[in-house]
Amino acid sequence: MKYYNKIFIWITFFILVILFSSVFFFFKQTREARLETLGDHIISNFRAGLAYEMTDLLSLSLALAEDAAIKNALLNDNESQGYEILRNITRRFKKYTHLQSLRIQLLTPDFYIFARSWNEGFEGMPIWWFRDDLQELKHNKQPKVGMEIGRLLTFKATIPVRSGKKLIGYLEAIKLIDEFSVKLRRKGIELFALMDERFLEQAALMRNFPVIHNHILANQNYHQQAKEKLQTIDWNKLEKKTYMLHEGTYYLLEPMHNGKGDKIGVYVLALSQKALKDYENENQGFSFFTQFSDEDMQNVVASWAHPFGSFRNGYDKELIELLPRLKKEDKQEFESEAKSILGEYSKEELIDIILSNKHNEKKTGVIK
Known part of the structure; x- marks a missing residue:
């Protein structure tokens, strides 16, 4: 009888170990998934914030x-x-x-x-x-x-x-990117704009700037303690996962590209536990950085990608939009130039311009 009791105790013990292990694994996976999801939202808003700047x-x-x-x-x-x-x-x-x-x-x-x-x-x-x-x-x-x-x-x-x-x-x-980092700090986020060390020959004025993991820290209004803490993290792990929780701080890594699209460094966002919790409780339909709706931010990004609408460049757009505001005696010279410019546009481009202008016209009247 004692023999069976021992077996029962051991079986119960192993079942409890497996149960607790499963629960621990489940909570760990859930926590990882939550961090990853939050990271995706934060990075998405960060990109929109950069585009707005x-x-x-x-x-x-x-x-x-x-x-x-x-x-x-x-x-x-x-x-x-x-x-x-x-x-x-x-x-x-x-x-x-x-x-x-x-x-x-x-x-x-x-x-x-x-x-x-x-x-x-x-x-x-x-x-x-x-x-x-x-x-x-x-x-x-x-x-x-x-x-x-x-x-x-x-x-x-x-x-x-x-x-x-x-x-x-x-x-x-x-x-300077420092102004953008101030906006993020108001939300409890420290931004580190890190330029790849290989560009120091060009960026001569940054040669005495702090070095963090083979990168040069571009923004100079950083928090000293946050910088020192960033220097202690497992950089290879952050590069591989692009997010990590280290000693109560949540780190996110985003590639830095120039206007041409070449990678020139990385952005690191460091969020305190409070900032992370605040963001988790925020309405996810709003940008954490700007408080604009996602739709507003998408419109901003679209206007950045196509700042001249259907026109080929800014000069053409400004000239055509200026004509209606000119006095009759001033119009002749500009109308001639406008006709010359638009004469080089294709039929499809001209139709796009007309439709765009019609869409933006202010309509007045009474609905019957």
């Missing part, structure tokens, strides 16, 4: 590229005037808007510095030799925006400046 900068640059005073400075080869104009513009933006790190520079058609908003004395200096992203502008001369490597890793929007059809230079608006 770039759209914002691109829109600003497109408007400034049409500024008459800037065009006159380029046409008259007046570098001092260009510097004063740019300096005053950035001062106003820093005073009245959120763009506190905004810098603007004018380039010649051959990519030599014409004027900068933040200093004088660099006029005539070539920048094409350390700015690989400018090469594509030689061929397509189209507006572009992206996270680009220059002397620093920054958001850069580069827009052709034209007088009529003639290219007279480029306007470039520059913004």
